[in-house]
Amino acid sequence: MIDLSHLRADFPILHQQVNGQPLVYFDNAASSQKPRAVIDSLVHYYEHDNANVHRGLHALSNRATDAFESAREKLARFIGAASPEEVIFTRGTTESINLVANIWASEFLKPGDIILYTGMEHHSNLVPWQLAAKRSGASVQHIPVLEDGTLDLENINALLTEQVKLFTCVHVSNSLGTINPVKELCARARALGITTLIDGAQAVGHMPVNVQDIGCDFYVFSGHKMCAPTGIGGLYGRAEVLAKMPPWHGGGEMIDLVTLETSTYKAAPARFEAGTPDIAGVIGLGAAIDYLETIGIDRIHEHGAALTSYAMQRLTELPGIRILGPATGDRGSLTAFHLASAHPHDLVEFANTHGLALRGGHHCTQPLMKRFQIPGSSRASFYFYNTTAEIDRMMEILHRAVTFFS
Numbered sequence: 001m002i003d004l005s006h007l008r009a010d011f012p013i014l015h016q017q018v019n020g021q022p023l024v025y026f027d028n029a030a031s032s033q034k035p036r037a038v039i040d041s042l043v044h045y046y047e048h049d050n051a052n053v054h055r056g057l058h059a060l061s062n063r064a065t066d067a068f069e070s071a072r073e074k075l076a077r078f079i080g081a082a083s084p085e086e087v088i089f090t091r092g093t094t095e096s097i098n099l100v101a102n103i104w105a106s107e108f109l110k111p112g113d114i115i116l117y118t119g120m121e122h123h124s125n126l127v128p129w130q131l132a133a134k135r136s137g138a139s140v141q142h143i144p145v146l147e148d149g150t151l152d153l154e155n156i157n158a159l160l161t162e163q164v165k166l167f168t169c170v171h172v173s174n175s176l177g178t179i180n181p182v183k184e185l186c187a188r189a190r191a192l193g194i195t196t197l198i199d200g201a202q203a204v205g206h207m208p209v210n211v212q213d214i215g216c217d218f219y220v221f222s223g224h225k226m227c228a229p230t231g232i233g234g235l236y237g238r239a240e241v242l243a244k245m246p247p248w249h250g251g252g253e254m255i256d257l258v259t260l261e262t263s264t265y266k267a268a269p270a271r272f273e274a275g276t277p278d279i280a281g282v283i284g285l286g287a288a289i290d291y292l293e294t295i296g297i298d299r300i301h302e303h304g305a306a307l308t309s310y311a312m313q314r315l316t317e318l319p320g321i322r323i324l325g326p327a328t329g330d331r332g333s334l335t336a337f338h339l340a341s342a343h344p345h346d347l348v349e350f351a352n353t354h355g356l357a358l359r360g361g362h363h364c365t366q367p368l369m370k371r372f373q374i375p376g377s378s379r380a381s382f383y384f385y386n387t388t389a390e391i392d393r394m395m396e397i398l399h400r401a402v403t404f405f406s
């Protein structure tokens with residue numbers, strides 16, 4: 001396994017005790033920690049360049065605009081978009097999906113159409129489509145999940161039909177760690193003229209992502225899961241698709257001309273970014289990408305896969321454990337499990353008393369918990385600053401928990 005432990009020095013928050021024990025932070029799928037370089041970029045912006053973007057003709061506004069637009073360019077390159085104009089800044093995955101489910105759907109969904117998603121989607125990629133279906137008279141269908149945590153694609157030809165207008169799928173499941181074959185699924189959908197949206201919340205910043213290679217129409221993600229501040233994220237939209245979409249929020253910066261009767265609108269991305277954006281957040285996201293690129297996304301992916309495989313191997317030591325998701329193959333950098341002896345909430349509280357941050361519950365995937373007939377799961381999710389020594393520490397604590405709850 002490659003050793004990235006020296007990078008821990010870049011994360012001030014990791015060097016603390018929780019409940020008298022050294023912090024082990026294994027809740028990265030909920031939100032990652034932030035390196036000093038990202039924190040410093042926010043301080044630098046507020047101390048030197050703070051001004052509104054795209055509006056001013058003065059030095060501070062020009063500097064803020066340059067930093068803001070340069071972050072868009074970095075992001076476009078990082079996810080393999082054809083141009084920065086295909087990248088829209090949003091508050092994150094949830095807002096990006098809601099944008100498409102409101103704006104694209106209002107234009108293109110009609111009664112009788114089908115929205116196809118999968119049984120392993122986060123609520124953020126279910127509820128907006130259910131709302132869109134209700135508004136438009138379309139219906140929703142799903143691809144089932146197999147016992148091993150992969151998609152059941154046996155009947156895909158019966159599900160992915162010409163009646164489907166939108167197909168959406170999570171790239172990496174936040175509850176199973178499954179990496180879905182999004183490229184193959186998008187190619188099938190595209191052949192039928194179906195618009196596609198991929199939820200990359202657990203993929204961007206953890207593994208190489210290239211939206212052109214995937215061949216999707218939309219790709220959504222959150223900055224806070226990839227070292228950037230909270231409140232900032234992105235929506236990739238293929239230029240041709242964005243050009244056909246009406247505006248989202250109305251307000252400043254998204255218009256060409258406004259009269260008292262009517263308005264005309266700018267092209268993407270400005271058309272979808274009304275009002276003053278989260279300038280500091282965007283600059284922080286740019287700094288996060290710089291930071292991740294100095295490490296290398298392949299190394300980050302390799303390290304996450306090695307940690308996950310080590311954790312999964314060690315977790316089998318625990319009596320009565322059920323590990324969710326694929327047992328072999330490439331996985332996202334997380335592992336979720338259910339212990340017969342303890343409710344996930346009790347287990348996570350016990351872990352916290354020992355300084356270990358896990359997440360317990362349904363992880364905003366209630367249909368998946370129902371599918372596996374469990375009330376929820378406990379989840380350890382890793383990032384490049386985590387170590388095998390921390391997994392060993394987790395195992396000590398989990399062994400104690402098994403004794404405690406039995």
Ligand code: C6P
Pocket residue numbers: 029030031092093094095122124125170172173174199201202222359363364
């Ligand atoms: N999952 C987790 O602990 P936001 O909240 O908009 O940044 O991301 C929503 C979201 C959408 N899709 C997937 C696959 C996700 O994992 C998440 C966020 C967190 O698993 C919070 S529930």
